[in-house]
Amino acid sequence: MADERTLPTVADTEELGRELAADLTAGDLVILDGPLGAGKTALTRGIAAGLGVQGRVSSPTFIIARQHRAGTHPGAVALVHVDAYRLGGDLDELDALDLDTDLEDAVVVIEWGLGVAEHLTDRHLRVRLHRAVDSDVRTATWEWVGAA
Numbered sequence: 552m553a554d555e556r557t558l559p560t561v562a563d564t565e566e567l568g569r570e571l572a573a574d575l576t577a578g579d580l581v582i583l584d585g586p587l588g589a590g591k592t593a594l595t596r597g598i599a600a601g602l603g604v605q606g607r608v609s610s611p612t613f614i615i616a617r618q619h620r621a622g623t624h625p626g627a628v629a630l631v632h633v634d635a636y637r638l639g640g641d642l643d644e645l646d647a648l649d650l651d652t653d654l655e656d657a658v659v660v661i662e663w664g665l666g667v668a669e670h671l672t673d674r675h676l677r678v679r680l681h682r683a684v685d686s687d688v689r690t691a692t693w694e695w696v697g698a699a
Contacts, residue, residue, distance in 0.1 A: 553694040560687065564590040564680075567691055568597020571676070575602065575658045577628040580672045584665040585680030590689045591662040594678065595632055598660060604630045618657070629657035635664045673698045 558564045571594075575581070581598065583591040592608070599608040603622030608630075621627035661668045669675060674697035681690045 553692045555690065555692045558590065558689040558691055561590070561593050564593040564689060564691070565597035565600065568594040568599075569601035570597075571678070571693065572598045572601025572658075575628075575676070577656050577658065578672070579658050580668065580675040581658065581660040582664040582668055582675050582677050583660065583662045583680065584677065586682065589680035589682045590691075591680060594680065594691070595660050595662070598658070599630050599632070602630055602658060603627050608632060621657075631657045631659045633659065633661040633664070633668075635661055635667050669696075 556567060558567060571581070575598070583594060585591055596608045603624055604627070605620045605622055618629065618631050621629045659671070665677070665679075674695060676693060677696050678691060678693040683689070
C-alpha cells in the first residue's frame with residue numbers, strides 16, 4: 552500500500568526526503584518518477600540532508616551521476632544521485648555506471664529511473680511525484696516494491 556502526501560512547498564518536499572532518509576541504508580535504491588518540475592531534485596536534497604552527506608545536491612542532468620561522500624557522524628552512508636533522463640531507457644548505459652557496485656556502500660537515488668533501474672536490486676523505494684497545473688503544490692506517493 553502506497554503512502555501519499557500533499558507537498559505545498561519545496562521545503563515540504565525536502566522535509567519528506569529527510570523523513571524517507573531515516574529508513575534508508577547502504578544498499579537501498581530509490582527510484583523517482585515524475586514530470587519536469589515535479590520535485591525530484593528537491594526530494595533528493597532532502598534525502599541527502601537526512602543522510603547527512605557532504606556537498607551540495609543539484610541535478611546531475613549533464614553529468615548523469617554525482618557521488619556525495621558520507622557525513623562524519625556514526626553510521627553515515629554515501630549517496631549516489633543519478634539522472635537517467637538522458638539515457639533514454641538505455642540499459643547498457645545505465646549498467647556502465649556500475650551502480651550495483653555503488654549499492655554496496657551507498658544509497659542510490661535515480662531520477663527518471665522508472666522502467667530502467669528496477670533490475671539493480673530485488674527491492675526499491677518507488678516515489679512518484681506529481682505537480683498540480685499552474686501551481687507549486689505537489690503530491691508524492693511512495694512504497695517499497697519487491698522482496699522484503
